[in-house]
Structures are given as C-alpha cells and as structure tokens.
Amino acid sequence: MANFETIAAEDRARAGKGVARATRRAGMVPGVIYGAKQDPSLIAIDPRVVMRELKRGGWRSRLYEIETATGKTRALMRDVQFHPVTDQPEHIDFQRLAVGEPVRVAVAVNFMNELLSVGMKRGGVLNVVRHSVEVWCDPDTIPDHFEADLGPLDINDNIRWHDLKGTEKTRPTIIDRDFVVATVAAPTVIAEAAPEPGAAPAAAPAKGGKGGPAKAAAPAAKAAPAKAAAKPAAKK
Missing domain, CATH: 2.170.120.20 (Ribosomal protein L25, C-terminal domain)
Structure with a gap:
C-alpha cells in the first residue's frame, strides 16, 4: 500500500485573479486540485509547507493527502509557479488520484x-x-x-x-x-609517459648568469672606412 503524506489546506470559495491576490495578501498560496473526471477544487496552503516539500526533492512523485474542512483528497503535486522577483510560490497545482486510473x-x-x-x-x-x-x-x-x-x-x-x-x-x-x-x-585520466631507460633527464631552463643561454652573437663590426685614395705620383 502506498504511503500518503498529509497536507493541511483551506478551501477557497471562488476563482479569479482578484481572489488569488487576496489569498496571497493573507499569507497563503492559492492552489487547485484537478483530474479524476471531477470539478476542480480550489484550496490555499501555507507557503512554508510548500517550500518544505520543494526542498525535500522528488516532490513530483510524492503522494499527498490534502486535508480541508470539506474532506480529504489524494493527489500528486504537479506544478508550482513562482514570483519572478522574490521567487516565492504564487500558485500550486495538484492532480487528483483515482483508484484504477493510472x-x-x-x-x-x-x-x-x-x-x-x-x-x-x-x-x-x-x-x-x-x-x-x-x-x-x-x-x-x-x-x-x-x-x-x-x-x-x-x-x-x-x-x-x-x-x-x-x-x-x-x-x-x-x-x-x-x-x-x-x-x-572507462577512466579518463591520462598517465604521464615514462622516460626511456638511460635517457638523460630533460634539463631545466637555465636562469640568467653562468650556464645561461648563449647570448646572441654581437652584431658584425662595422666595416672600416675605405683608405684614402692613393696620392697621385710625383711629377718628374
């Protein structure tokens, strides 16, 4: 036999946006129970109860028995709508369960x-x-x-x-x-390749000073200026 968790709720007499807003101002979350070929039932639930169930996880498959002044209804929690700014629950939908109806x-x-x-x-x-x-x-x-x-x-x-x-x-x-x-x-970690036997370890990059990388060859010395042209031969 399945286990049902009881949720206390209040009956709502009328539907409509105005009534829903009034329910929220009173500190409750408006909701509806539908399905099983019956008329929808309007309810209001304490928002702390709604948040408690959401934080538990797996709420879409948890079985509930919603208890109001007019009776008890077995249902599944199907959807929760939240305020776009405060993230507080604004409306909750339940699906009524009927024996023999999958x-x-x-x-x-x-x-x-x-x-x-x-x-x-x-x-x-x-x-x-x-x-x-x-x-x-x-x-x-x-x-x-x-x-x-x-x-x-x-x-x-x-x-x-x-x-x-x-x-x-x-x-x-x-x-x-x-x-x-x-x-x-399979594991995705790639092991480092082992060095070949007898291979010298790779030299660490040398710092400046002795043993450092060879300095760049000095630029070629400037070509010496051409010697002055030979003096003309003396006249005889």
Whole structure:
C-alpha cells in the first residue's frame, strides 16, 4: 500500500485573479486540485509547507493527502509557479488520484553496491543517464524508488530498464527500447609517459648568469672606412 503524506489546506470559495491576490495578501498560496473526471477544487496552503516539500526533492512523485474542512483528497503535486522577483510560490497545482486510473510519475533510481562493482574497483566512473524513470502505474502501487545493482558491472557495462528492481507494477513511458539508465565508463585520466631507460633527464631552463643561454652573437663590426685614395705620383 502506498504511503500518503498529509497536507493541511483551506478551501477557497471562488476563482479569479482578484481572489488569488487576496489569498496571497493573507499569507497563503492559492492552489487547485484537478483530474479524476471531477470539478476542480480550489484550496490555499501555507507557503512554508510548500517550500518544505520543494526542498525535500522528488516532490513530483510524492503522494499527498490534502486535508480541508470539506474532506480529504489524494493527489500528486504537479506544478508550482513562482514570483519572478522574490521567487516565492504564487500558485500550486495538484492532480487528483483515482483508484484504477493510472498516473504518470517519475520514480527515483537508487544505485546499490557501488563499492562492490568490478568496474569501479578498476577505476571506472559511474555515468548516470537517468536519476529517475517516468512510468505509468496505479496510484496505490507507486513505488518509492527503483534499485539498480552495480555489483556485477565491469567497465563499459550498463544498467538498463529490465535490470531495475521494483518495476513489477509499473510500465515505462519509453516503450520502443530497453533504455540505458547508467553505465560504468572507462577512466579518463591520462598517465604521464615514462622516460626511456638511460635517457638523460630533460634539463631545466637555465636562469640568467653562468650556464645561461648563449647570448646572441654581437652584431658584425662595422666595416672600416675605405683608405684614402692613393696620392697621385710625383711629377718628374
């Protein structure tokens, strides 16, 4: 049996932008519960409760039971709208759940036995393609998570949909292939090349002074000026 978390909320009598703004001024977040072939229900929730659920992560697949003065409703949190400046929640949408009516949810994948993986011991790197998998399932059988066993994986091996545990009562939204969830990739570190036996170590660049790089050859000496032309021979 699925576990539902209770959220306290207040009923709203009317819809509209003006009523929604009044709800926010009163310190509450307006919301709506839709689906299951019923009329939408208007509610208001404490913003601290909304932020608490968002910070926990995985809120799109968490099951809630929304309790108001008029009754309880089982639902999934589908969307949260935020103020563009303050980032405070301004509106929240829930999808009503009905037994026997499948819903689409994202279920988290837990990776097990990472330290036992043959490929990881050899220096391989876990490359997670999907941290969660979207599936169709009955609201009462939504799993908390799927499990992926990394123990048998060597380098270049992977985990596919059929390898996951806990998928018995679910159907993946991707049905045209046995998709990859994660793989153990080869290490990407390149080792430095070892010097050849007997090779002299590379000389470090010399600083100025003795032993420094040879100075540039002095510019060629200027050509000596041509000797004065010989004096004319004396007259006899």
